Amino acid sequence: MIVGVNGGGKTTSLGKLAYRLKNGGAKVLMAAGDTFQAAACDQLEIWAERTVCEIVVAEREKTKAPSGLYTNYSLMEELIACKKAVTKVMPGAPNEILQVLDGTTGLDMLLQAREFNEIVGITCMILTKLDGSARGGCVVSVVNELGIPVKFVGVGEGVEDLQPFDPEAFVNAIFS
Ligand SMILES: Nc1nc2c(ncn2[C@@H]2O[C@H](COP(=O)(O)OP(=O)(O)OP(=O)(O)O)[C@@H](O)[C@H]2O)c(=O)[nH]1
Ligand SMILES: [Mg+2]
The missing domain is CATH 3.40.50.300 (P-loop containing nucleotide triphosphate hydrolases)
Incomplete structure (x- = not known):
């Protein structure tokens, strides 16, 4: 998990980390779930393009919903499936914050x-x-x-x- 105050460089650092991980042989899936902040999904899509990583984006047709919660539901299902896959391959995967x-x-x-x-x-x-x-x-x-x-x-x-x-x-x- 990556945390920090607004504008500190979380998304940018995630993009750079994805690039490093990919160069190290990992398969990276980006998931854009922020349907609240203007252009947040677009920003992540640009990073996915730059780093040639796969990306899933919260259902676009529902992005006007007042809460990100249910728009992100299907995204969460995809992520849970990925997490299961990762845990299977790397049981001791680091859990960093x-x-x-x-x-x-x-x-x-x-x-x-x-x-x-x-x-x-x-x-x-x-x-x-x-x-x-x-x-x-x-x-x-x-x-x-x-x-x-x-x-x-x-x-x-x-x-x-x-x-x-x-x-x-x-x-x-x-x-x-
Ligand atoms: N020069 C420079 N700019 C950086 C660096 N890291 C991030 N930035 C810039 O800082 C600005 C904010 O970066 P973001 O990655 O969008 O920050 P964030 O924490 O995701 O912001 P929010 O999602 O709005 O909270 C962008 O213009 C980035 O390009 C860095 O190491 N050097
Ligand atoms: Mg951000």
Whole structure:
């Protein structure tokens, strides 16, 4: 599961993760279930195209429904079928809860991480937008307080702009 505040880079990071997983030999199915936010499904469709991943989109004819709940019902059935298939092939599949932290938000990211961790229990983090900011250093306070590791960093908007976190390179960049 990927969580985080609005605009932090969740969808973009998902797209980049899909690309990585696919390059590693995994078969990725994207499921666009957000029929509430304007163009959310279109955004995911663009990522599916970019990464050449399969995608299922919540029934279009019902997208005007006030609640996403029943529009997503058939989507959920497809996902449950997929989950069963994945669990069968990979019994020990990781069950991570990643929080996306916007690297440009400064110390506010500590408050966000505290709140999300208290509610859902974060297992690791993705720090995004490091290409446009020098404020990502605040994540040191987050890791120090919560003891949750950073797994990836986002360094741009393209499919290849997600890198495994390298603590040494990160610290060197802060001091350089
Ligand atoms: N430069 C740069 N831009 C990024 C990065 N990650 C995301 N973005 C941009 O940040 C903006 C918001 O990204 P989204 O992925 O839509 O964010 P989100 O968290 O899914 O947003 P909501 O679904 O509205 O909550 C987009 O314009 C992305 O292209 C990054 O690592 N670097
Ligand atoms: Mg999004």
